[in-house]
Amino acid sequence: MSLMAGIRADFMALGISKVWMADFEFRSKAGEPPEPICLVATEWNSGTTIRLWEDELWREGGPPYDIDAGSVMVPYYGSAEFGCHLALGWPLPVNVLDLFAEFRTRTNGLPTPNGASLLGALAYFGLPAIGSERKEAMRALALRGGPWTDEERAALLAYCETDVIALAQLLPHMMEGLDLPRALHRGRYMKAVARMERTGVPVNMGDLKRLRSRWGAIGERLIQEVDQGFGVFEGRTFKREHWRQWTRVHGIAWPELASGAQALDADTFRDMARIHPEVGEMKELRASLSQMRLADLAVGSDGRNRTMLSAFRSKTGRNQPSTTEFIFGPAVFLRGLIQAPTGRALAYVDWCQQEFGIAAALSGDPAMMAAYNSGDPYLAFATQAGAAPIGATKETHALVRELFKTCALAVQYGMGYETLAVRIGQSVAHARHLLDLHRQTYPRFWEWSDSALDFAMLTGALHTVFGWEIHVADGANPRSLRNYSMQANGAEMLRLACCFATERGITVCAPVHDALLVEAPIEQIGEVVAATQKAMADASRVVLGGFELRSEAKIFAHPERFTDPRGKGMWAKVWQVIEELERAEEAAKTRVC
Amino acid sequence: MKSEKAHHANEDINNEQETPMKERTTATTQPTSPTTSTSPTPAAAPPPPITPPAEANLDLDRIRLPQLFTGQVLVRKLITTISIQKPKRNDYIQVHPTIEPMPVWTLVDEQETFVVTGEIAVNFPNDVIAKELVLTITRLGNIFLWPLRIPEEDGRINNWHASAREARSRAKNAWVRVVSNMALGAYEVYEAAGVIPDPVWPTLSMDEIVRIAVKGRVIDSLDHPVLRKLRGEI
Numbered sequence: 001m002s003l004m005a006g007i008r009a010d011f012m013a014l015g016i017s018k019v020w021m022a023d024f025e026f027r028s029k030a031g032e033p034p035e036p037i038c039l040v041a042t043e044w045n046s047g048t049t050i051r052l053w054e055d056e057l058w059r060e061g062g063p064p065y066d067i068d069a070g071s072v073m074v075p076y077y078g079s080a081e082f083g084c085h086l087a088l089g090w091p092l093p094v095n096v097l098d099l100f101a102e103f104r105t106r107t108n109g110l111p112t113p114n115g116a117s118l119l120g121a122l123a124y125f126g127l128p129a130i131g132s133e134r135k136e137a138m139r140a141l142a143l144r145g146g147p148w149t150d151e152e153r154a155a156l157l158a159y160c161e162t163d164v165i166a167l168a169q170l171l172p173h174m175m176e177g178l179d180l181p182r183a184l185h186r187g188r189y190m191k192a193v194a195r196m197e198r199t200g201v202p203v204n205m206g207d208l209k210r211l212r213s214r215w216g217a218i219g220e221r222l223i224q225e226v227d228q229g230f231g232v233f234e235g236r237t238f239k240r241e242h243w244r245q246w247t248r249v250h251g252i253a254w255p256e257l258a259s260g261a262q263a264l265d266a267d268t269f270r271d272m273a274r275i276h277p278e279v280g281e282m283k284e285l286r287a288s289l290s291q292m293r294l295a296d297l298a299v300g301s302d303g304r305n306r307t308m309l310s311a312f313r314s315k316t317g318r319n320q321p322s323t324t325e326f327i328f329g330p331a332v333f334l335r336g337l338i339q340a341p342t343g344r345a346l347a348y349v350d351w352c353q354q355e356f357g358i359a360a361a362l363s364g365d366p367a368m369m370a371a372y373n374s375g376d377p378y379l380a381f382a383t384q385a386g387a388a389p390i391g392a393t394k395e396t397h398a399l400v401r402e403l404f405k406t407c408a409l410a411v412q413y414g415m416g417y418e419t420l421a422v423r424i425g426q427s428v429a430h431a432r433h434l435l436d437l438h439r440q441t442y443p444r445f446w447e448w449s450d451s452a453l454d455f456a457m458l459t460g461a462l463h464t465v466f467g468w469e470i471h472v473a474d475g476a477n478p479r480s481l482r483n484y485s486m487q488a489n490g491a492e493m494l495r496l497a498c499c500f501a502t503e504r505g506i507t508v509c510a511p512v513h514d515a516l517l518v519e520a521p522i523e524q525i526g527e528v529v530a531a532t533q534k535a536m537a538d539a540s541r542v543v544l545g546g547f548e549l550r551s552e553a554k555i556f557a558h559p560e561r562f563t564d565p566r567g568k569g570m571w572a573k574v575w576q577v578i579e580e581l582e583r584a585e586e587a588a589k590t591r592v593c
Numbered sequence: 594m595k596s597e598k599a600h601h602a603n604e605d606i607n608n609e610q611e612t613p614m615k616e617r618t619t620a621t622t623q624p625t626s627p628t629t630s631t632s633p634t635p636a637a638a639p640p641p642p643i644t645p646p647a648e649a650n651l652d653l654d655r656i657r658l659p660q661l662f663t664g665q666v667l668v669r670k671l672i673t674t675i676s677i678q679k680p681k682r683n684d685y686i687q688v689h690p691t692i693e694p695m696p697v698w699t700l701v702d703e704q705e706t707f708v709v710t711g712e713i714a715v716n717f718p719n720d721v722i723a724k725e726l727v728l729t730i731t732r733l734g735n736i737f738l739w740p741l742r743i744p745e746e747d748g749r750i751n752n753w754h755a756s757a758r759e760a761r762s763r764a765k766n767a768w769v770r771v772v773s774n775m776a777l778g779a780y781e782v783y784e785a786a787g788v789i790p791d792p793v794w795p796t797l798s799m800d801e802i803v804r805i806a807v808k809g810r811v812i813d814s815l816d817h818p819v820l821r822k823l824r825g826e827i
Contacts, residue, residue, distance in 0.1 A: 033641065086643055181656045188651070195643050202637030303637025341636045362660040367790075386787055433683075440685075440732040443790065448661065455662035465657045485660060496653075505614035507640050519640060531614055542653050558636060 007175045008045065011072065014180060016095060018071035019044035021167040024084040025142045025160045030325070031300035031307075033198050036084040037142055038153075040161040041065050042168060044074075049164075051157050054146075057088055067093035074167055076100045076118045078187065079311065082194030092194070096187030099167060102174050104312045105186070109461075109471035118166055125173040130162050182467035186312070192498040192508075193311045193319075200304030201327050201509045201517060202346070203337040204561075211337070211574070212294045214581050219289060221577040222570075226285045229278075238286065240264065252276050255422060275425045284570040288331045296324035297334075303341075309511070311495075315480075316487040317468040318494070319511060328512045333567030333574060338517075338556075345525040345557035349532045350515030351540070352550045353377050354493070355412045355486040361547035362485060363448035367441055369547065378405035385437040407434040412486055414479025449482050456481045464488045465543050490514060493536075493543045500535035508532075522557050529553045672795055675806040676737045677706040677726065680760075684731045685768040685785055687792050688739065688761055692799050694725035699740060700812060702819045706740055709812040716815070720823060727761055728802060730792045732768065738806050756780040 011019060022041035026034040036057050041064065042049045050064050063085065067073065073093040075081045077100040082092050103121045114120035122129040138159040141152060148156065211218070220236065227233045232242040244262055247254040254272065255263045269283040298307040305327040313320035323329040327338060340346045351357070356377045360368035371380035379397065382388040382404040388397045403424060410420045421431035439446050456462040456472050462484055463469045468491070470484055494511055501508050501516060506528055509517040516536070520528035533551045540549035556562050563571075680686045698714040698721045700707045714721040726738040741761060742754045750758075756779035760771045768785040797805075812819055821827045 086641075181651060182658075185651055185653070185656065198643060199640040202640075204636050304640065339636050341639050344639060364661065384787075386785065436733060440789075443734070443793075451662040452660075463658060465660060466653075467658055489660070502643075507643075509640070528614065542657070545657065 004172075007172060010175065010178075010180055014095075014184070015070060016072045017045075018066045019074060019171075020065040020071060020093075021074045021164050021171070022065065022081055023075065023160050023163040023167070024081050025138075025156050026080065026084055026087075027143055027145055029143075029300075030296075031200070031298040031305060033087055033300070033306065034080060034083040036087055037146075038157050038160055039064075039084070040157065040164045042164050044168060044171065049161075051161065053153060053157070057084075060088075060090075063090050063093070067091060069094045071095065072097050072184070072187075074099060074171060075190075076121070076163070076167060076170075077311075078190040079193040079197055079309070082191050083198055086194060086198050092191045095184050096190055097180070097183050098187045098190045099170055099174050101186040101190065101312045102178060102183050105317075105467070105469050106174070106177075107471070108315055108317075108469055109473055109476075111473075118163060118170075121170055122166055125170065127166070127169050127173070129166060130159075134159070179467050185466050186468075186495075188499050189311060189495040192495070192502045193309050195502045196498065196508050196510055197306055197309055199507055199509050199519070200300065200306035201338055202304050202341050202344075202519070203299055203327060204339040205299070205303040208294075208297070208299060208337055210578055210582075214578055215294050217581055218574060218577050221581070222285060222288065222573060225573055225577065226281050230282055232282070236289075238264075250276075250278070252279070253422075271423055275423065280566075281569060284331075284333060284567065288333065288570060296322070297327065298322075298325040312468075314491075315470055316484065317464070317491040318487070318513070326510075328510065331567075332564050333570035335564045335567060336561050336571040338562035339560075340519060340556060340558040342558050343522060344519055345522045345555055346509065346562060347518050347520075347525055347529045347532065347553045347555045348512070348515055348562070349518060349529060349536065349551050349553040350512075351493075351536060352552055354490050354514045354549060356408060357540070357547070357549040358486045358489050358493070358544065359412065359445055359449075361544035362489065363442075363445040365442045365444035365448070368445050372549075375550075376401070378402075378408055381408055381438075381441060385441045387437070403434065407438055411435065411438050412483060414482045416479075452485055453478055453481050456484075464492050465545075466492050468492065489543055493539050493549075496542060497536045497539035500538055501532055504531060504535060506532055506535065525555055525557065529555065672736070672797060672802075672805060675802055677740055677806055677810070678737055680729065680731075680739060680771045682772045683770070685770050685789075686729050686731055686739075686764055687766075687768055688764040689728040689730075689794060690765040692728050694727045694741070695738075695799055695803050696723065696725045696743060697803075698722070699724045700819065702822070705810070707810045707812050707819060708807045713812055713815065713820070717820070717823065726803060726806070728794075728799060729764070730794065732789075732792075734793060736795060736802070738803070752777075752779040756782070 011017070020041050020043055022039065024034075024039050025037045027037060028034045037054050039052045039057055040049065043065070052060065052064060065071070065073070071093070072095040073081070074097045076098070078096055078098045085092055099121065100116065100118075103124070104116055107116070107124065112120055112124060114123040119129050119132060119135065138156060141148075142156060223233050223236060230242075230246055232239055232246055234242075240262065243264070244254075247262070252272070255268055257263050266283075266287060269279065269286060273280040273283040297305065299305050307321050307325040310320045310322070321328075327334060338346065353372065356368070357372045359365075360372045360377075367384055368377075371377040371384060374380040376394065379388060379392060379394060379401045382397065382400045383390055383392060385404070387404065388400050392400070394401055406424050407420065410423065415423070417428050417431045417435060420435065421428045424431060424434070452462060456470075456476070457478075460472050461469050462472070462481060464485070468488055470481075470488070472481065494514060494516075497516060498508060498511050501518070507519045509519050511517075516532055518528055518532050533553065536551045537548050541547065698709045698711065700709050700717065700721050709717070709721055723743045724740040725743055727741055728736065729739040730736045739761070741757055742750075744750045744754070753773075757771070760769060760780055760782045763769050763782055763784060764771075768789050770783040770785075772781050772783065773779075774781050795802075818827065
């Protein structure tokens with residue numbers, strides 16, 4: 001059988017007879033939905049090609065190609081194409097084979113010298129491609145916006161067609177060894193991504209404007225405010241030696257690097273802030289100063305934060321949106337800008353102890369599943385290990401619960417004795433004892449974890465329930481591999497929940513790690529939360545072979561703001577500074593008058 | 594070529610065709626929330642309307658891959674080291690309920706237990722002690738041989754040995770911790786409360802276990818360095 005015939009047979013086995021490769025050119029201003037400019041689509045079997053310019057697209061009233069169950073659309077990172085469908089009011093295709101998602105899973109964990117863009121994928125297979133300079137020039141031309149001359153139109157259409165030709169070249173290479181049913185499952189998620197990217201997260205534009213216009217001054221004032229209790233800044237510079245001195249004076253054993261210098265990365269600050277809450281403000285200040293470039297926060301003219309969710313970008317298959325463009329980036333206090341539009345409400349719905357539940361279900365450890373089903377797995381763990389009596393509660397055994405919670409999380413992240421000791425602020429012997437208790441209490445989980453690691457090291461790969469694969473390169477980190485099944489299957493679960501929720505008509509603003517932010521009119525939010533929780537429960541049952549994970553929801557009805565306790569202190573400080581600055585500006589104006 | 598969604602409703606949630614939720618357009622009432630906007634400026638606009646799409650006709654249960662990696666690659670743990678030691682004071686242990694202990698002549702040198710042949714034992718009656726090696730396992734699944742002194746022919750036994758034998762007896766069907774109490778002059782036994790899973794014993798025979806445990810620790814010649822040291826030759 002020839003390659004072409006083989007590919008046809010693969011599709012036909014799933015009842016698919018038409019294979020459409022499609023690419024849109026579109027304008028995409030920061031925070032705004034895409035505005036389609038032109039489309040080129042080619043049917044792979046017949047060679048039929050369609051070329052449509054902007055005005056023709058609008059006149060079409062629907063896709064000019066098949067989108068039913070007997071056809072498949074083949075894009076490269078299809079949320080862009082589907083974003084154009086949604087902008088035009090077109091329905092989305094039933095079947096999607098997204099070659100970006102497939103290239104990512106094929107090369108996940110392996111070096112891809114030219115990246116994972118379409119050009120990178122072509123280069124990976126040694127296929128010809130247009131030069132990146134021409135690509136950039138064409139992108140700039142599209143972004144510039146109309147009106148375009150006839151030559152420019154022709155050039156843009158021709159450029160659009162080169163991407164379709166590239167897809168046609170790439171498809172046979174990608175089909176080799178492709179796991180088609182699971183690939184279509186991944187393609188399904190790209191439709192959900194397009195819908196979420198179009199919806200976006202509502203923010204209060206007025207407050208954003210006030211923040212943006214004074215951010216430079218705010219940064220300086222924040223340093224002054226926060227640094228009063230630390231004395232570690234000189235101007236805008238964080239001085240390492242001052243920090244060493246501050247930690248010494250306060251009796252904090254700060255982790256050090258092999259060089260002897262203190263570890264000052266964000267993770268270390270986060271860990272240490274958990275043990276020593278007095279470090280929390282400095283942690284948030286550093287995050288705000290280093291990671292928050294307010295100008296980059298992508299907010300459209302309708303006050304909605306929209307950015308590419310970058311699906312399948314991380315090794316575990318999770319989304320990896322830009323930390324500066326996405327409102328759920330690392331500067332947690334910024335989330336205070338999130339506010340439902342008038343008459344509407346937001347709900348943040350997240351799975352309870354998702355990774356613990358995944359570990360319990362996939363390993364089949366009966367004690368661990370019982371702990372999850374108890375409703376408080378960490379306290380159940382303490383009870384099962386004999387550290388808390390039967391009948392203990394969160395209130396009566398808060399400290400023991402916290403200790404066993406930290407231990408359970410440490411296991412999920414493959415933490416060693418030493419790191420756990422730092423995390424719990426106790427001796428290494430104590431940490432070792434805790435981890436031993438975990439091994440003793442959940443032996444089946446450990447057997448499963450060991451076998452997953454063996455499987456990865458012996459076969460060179462590890463996969464999720466729907467075939468998202470990580471390839472194991474030399475020097476692979478065994479702790480990451482042990483954690484992979486929890487993280488990557490958690491990503492599968494989130495993707496499926498996004499599909500279920502958006503397909504059932506729920507307005508999903510964004511996925512956030514193990515949570516969904518949904519929106520509805522205030523009087524419908526209860527109903528929408530219930531439907532979202534059902535979608536998430538359904539997704540957990542599918543991924544975990546029948547085991548259901550619980551979820552919880554927090555509702556923020558307009559004018560209430562989205563709040564995250566971790567950023568509350570900094571949020572209050574920032575607004576105190578803004579109000580002081582504004583009062584000073586007013587006073588200055590009055591004096592001039 | 595324009596096609597509307599065309600696939601089959603299915604009872605399976607994978608292809609669930611629920612009636613998509615639609616936002617009702619009835620008037621809304623303003624909430625009375627304790628946390629309010631910092632500025633009176635307008636909030637964002639409602640999201641653009643999006644029509645829910647058709648779902649792919651995939652049976653997710655059918656395409657779900659197993660995650661039990663046990664048995665997918667053949668890996669078995671090889672036991673290459675087994676120690677001869679007393680239980681550690683913090684370890685909960687069990688002894689094998691049916692495998693009989695192995696009686697041996699032992700000689701201890703610098704806290705290391707050696708097994709000696711009968712011929713050697715006759716030549717060193719003051720240094721060699723008759724013990725039995727009891728197959729023991731910790732909660733973490735590590736096995737070791739617990740050397741327990743065999744009572745003298747006249748039946749005399751001190752409190753240490755008697756309490757150790759009592760601990761061994763309890764450890765046949767319970768998880769116990771064996772802790773020396775110097776003031777008491779005997780071992781104390783702590784039995785774990787609650788339901789704790791039974792140990793998973795290795796499939797090795799006692800002969801194989803002993804062979805692994807005594808590897809490099811058998812004294813079968815009078816020229817053995819430990820004996821020469823005892824005789825003051827080195």
